[in-house]
Amino acid sequence: MNAPPPPLAPTGRSQTAGDLLEVSMGPHHPSTHGVFRMNVVLDGETVVKLTPVFGYLHRNHEKIAEKNSYLGSIPYTDRLDYICSMTNNWAYVLSVEKLAGIAVPERAEYIRVIVGEMTRLFNHACLAGFLLQDMGALGTPLMYAFREREKILDLFEALSGSRMMCNYMRFGGCRCDLPEGWPEKAARIGAGFESFLDEFEALLTGNEILRARSEGVGVLPRELAVNSGVTGPGLRASGVNYDIRKVDKYGIYDRFKFRVPLGERGDVFDRYMVRILEMRESLMILNQALHDLPDGAIIDPKVRLRNLRPKAGEAYGRIESPKGELGFYLISDGGPIPYRYRVRPPSLINLTVLEDMCMGHTIADVVIILGSIDIVLGEVDR
Amino acid sequence: MKTLDQIFVLTQHWLTGLAPAALQPLVSMLLIIAALMAVFGTCFALTTILERKTLGRMQNRYGPNRVGPFGLLQPAADGIKMLTKEDIVPEAADKALHFLAPLALTAPVWLAFAVLPFGRNMSAIELDAGILFFFAIGSASELAVFMAGWSSQNKYSLLGAMRAIAQMISYEVPLVLASVPVLMAAGSLSLPEIVRAQSGYALGWIPRWNVLTPWGAAGFGVFLVAAAAESNRCPFDLPEGESELIAGFLTEYSGFKYALFFLGEYLGLFAVTGLGVTLFLGGWHAPATWLEWLPSWGWFGAKFSALIFLFIWMRATLPRLRLDQLLNFAWKFLVPLALIDLVAAAAWLKSGGWQFAWALETRWLLCATLLAPAYVCLGRHWRGGTPKPRRYHYAQ
C-alpha cells in the first residue's frame, strides 16, 4: 500500500533559525544566466550567506573529448561558452598546436585575430546588455546589443556556415578561407560598431540610476582577485594589469597596437566600464588586422587533421577569451585520442569569488554582481 | 460644438429620462458606472497592446502584430488565454486571502475614477473633498499587494510584498505633498474646482495651467515620479522586480487572478495619470483659444495619452533602483523638494498681487532661486554624496 505523501512544509516558514530567510535562487530564476542556483540566506534583503550550486548543465565534456579524436573535439569546444565559439576553438587548437608542434600560416593567424576580436566585441556588448537587463532596464540595451551581434553573427555564418557553433579553426590554420568581400563587410561592421558604442554609452553610462546601482557594489579587492585566480575583465577592473594577449603574445598579438584598460575599485561599474573600453580597443585591433591581412595559405597543408597522433607529452594552451583565461591542458600518449583533456574555464573560476562579492549586499545586488562576472553555464558546468 | 462637447452628458440625461422617475437616480448611476468601466476597460486593453508596440519600436522591433489588424486584437487573445489558464493556488497558501487580493486591488481603483473630471461637467460625483477621497482610495492598493504577497506563502512573494509596502507608503508622502500647492492655488479640495481655477490665459496666450508656473513644474516632476512609484511602474517596479524576485508578489498567481492584478495596476496608473492631468495640466482645458472648438474630453484624453506615453518611454529607458536607494530617493530628495516647492508656491501666491513693471519675471526669479539650488543640492546628496567621476587608465 502506498502511503499518502506527507503534506508539504509551508515554504514561508523556513528552516533557517531566527529571522533569517533562506531563499533558493535558481535554477529556474530569470536572471541566473542559465541553470545556476544560489542558496542565499537573507537578513531582510541583505545577504548573509550565499552558496553557489552548479552542475545542472554538466555534459561530460572532458571525458567525451578523451574518447574522441583531436579533430572531433573541436565542435564540442563550440559548446563550452556557447556565446563565443571562435575563441574556444582558438584556445583548443592552440594547445593541440603546442602539443604536436604545428605552425600556423600567417593569413590564418590574422583571421583568428579578426574573428577572436569580433567575438570579444559581441560578447562584451551582450554582457553589458544582460547586466542592464538584470538591473531592470527592460530589454532595451540588450536589444541594441543583439542588433549589433546579429551583424557579426551573419559574418560568422558567411565564413564558417554557422552563426554560433562555428567549428571554424583547425590545428594548423582555419577550415576555409574568407568568402568574397568578407573583409570589406567586416570593416564596415566594425565602423558601425563604433557608433553603436557611442549610442550605448549615451543610453546608459551616464544614467544616475545605473551609477547608483553599480558604484561600490560587489567590490572585488585586488588581492582577492589575484589569489582566487580571477582573470579577464573582472581582474582588470580591480586594477591588475594582466591580459594574456600582452603576457603571452600568443598568435600574432605582438604586432598590434592596443592598450589594456584598467579599473580602480573593482566594483560592478568598473567591470561594466572596463568592458566598454575593451570593446573600443578591440575595434582598434580589428581595424589593424583587417588592414594588414596578408594573402596566402590558410592552413598548413602538411597537417593531418584526421589521425593526428602527437608524440607523447603534454601542453597547456591558453588565450584571453572574452571571459578571461581560457586554457586547455592536453596529455598525449602518442595515440589518436588525448590521454587527458582538461579545460580551465574562466567562468567557473571567476564564479568562485561570488560569495565574497555579494556578502552584505542586497538580493537585488546579487543579481547584478552575478551578471557582472559574465558567466556562461555551458562553460561553468562543462 | 457645444453638443459635441457635452455629447456624453446629454446622452446620459436622455437615457436617464427614458426610465421611470423613481428609478432615475439609480439608472443615472448605473449608466455612469457602465460608461467608466467600458471606457477604461478599453483603455486598459489598448494600453497593453500599444505599450508593447511602443516598447518594441524603441527596441528596434515590431512588437505584437500577428493577431488581427496591426495586432490590435492581441488583448482579446491575451484575455482568452488568461481566462482559460489553470488557476493554481499553492497548497500552503491562505486560500481566502489569496482569492481576495486581486479583488481588493481592482475594486477600489474603480472608485477613484468617480471623482476625476474627464471633461466639462463630466465628473461622476462632484465631491467637495474629491482629492482626499482619491488618496484614501489609492492607499487601499497597498493592502491588496501585501495580502497577495503574504497569502502566497512564497519567499519571493513575501519579499515583494515587503518592498511594496515600504515603497508605496514612502511615495504616498511626496505624491500628496506635491498636490498641496495646487490645492493652495485653487483654494479647494474639489477636483472640478481645481480645473476651473486653471482656466483662462496669462498675458492673453499662456494657459494658466499649474505646470506652467515654477512651483507647478517642480511639483509636476515630483508628482510624476511619485505616481510612477505608486503604480509600480518602471523604474520603480521593485515589488515585481522580475530579474530579482521572479515576479514578486505575483509569483504564485496565474490565470485570471493574474490578469486582475494586471488590470488593477493599469487602472491605478490611469487614475493617478488622470489626477496628474487634472492637478497640473489644466484638466480638460485647451492649450490655446483657437483650439477650444475641440471637445473638452478630447483634450483630457490627449493629455492623458501623452502622460501614458511618457510612462512607457520611461519603462523602455530606465533601469530599476534598489530598495534602499528608492527609499532614500523618496525621503531625501522628493519629500524635501516637495516641501521647498510648498514654500515656493506660497511665495508665488503671496506675490500674486504685485503690480510693478517686472512683477512676473521677479516672481519667477524668486521661485527659481528657491527651487533650483534645492534641486541641485538634493540631487547631489540623495545617495550620500556624488562619487567622484571615474578615470580609467590604460596599460600598454
Add this chain to the structure above:
Amino acid sequence: MLGLGILKGFMETGRNFCGSYYDPERLTTVQYPEERLEPQANARTIPFLIYDGSDPIGGLRCTACTICEQECPAHCIEIVKDTAKKPDYLGKMQLHPKVFDIDTAVCMECGICAEVCPFDSIKMDQVFERAGSHRRLTLHKDDLSKSNEYYNKIHPAEAAAVDAARAEEQKKAQARKAAAAVPATP
C-alpha cells in the same frame, strides 16, 4: 546634475523610436514566414548524401568507407557495408552502403563528416524547416540521398570546385585506361 544622464537616455530611446519608422537599421526584425533572409552559401545544417545520375540509391557516391562514421564527434552515423561491389565514376570497384543512417537527434551539424569524406559524397544541407508530424529523427539512406544538382544549387562555388576536380580525375583515369589499353592491343 541629477537627471542629465537620464535625459540623455531618453533622447536615445526616442531616437530609436522615431528611427524605427524610416530607418531599416532601427527596425531589424525579419518577419520570418513571410520574409526570409538570403541563404548564405556556406550555411550548414544536417548532412546529406550526393548521388550522380537519376537513381537516388544506385547513384550514391558513398563507398561505405566508414571514415565519417569513425570521425563523427557525436557518433550519429551508422553504416553497414553491402557485400556487392559496383564500379564508381573512375571505373574502380567500390563497396556501397547497405544501411546509412544519421540520427539527427544526436547530430550537431558540425560538418566534420563532409570535411573528412574523401569521395565528396557527404555534404552539408541547408534545410532548417524540418519539423513534421512524425517522431522519426533517424534519417535513412533514401531520406538523405539528394542529387548533385541540388548540391550545386545550395553551395554553388564549393560544388563547382568538386565537380571540376572529379571531371579532372575522371579524364586522368580515362587517359590511364586508354594508355593501359594501347599496349595491350598489339
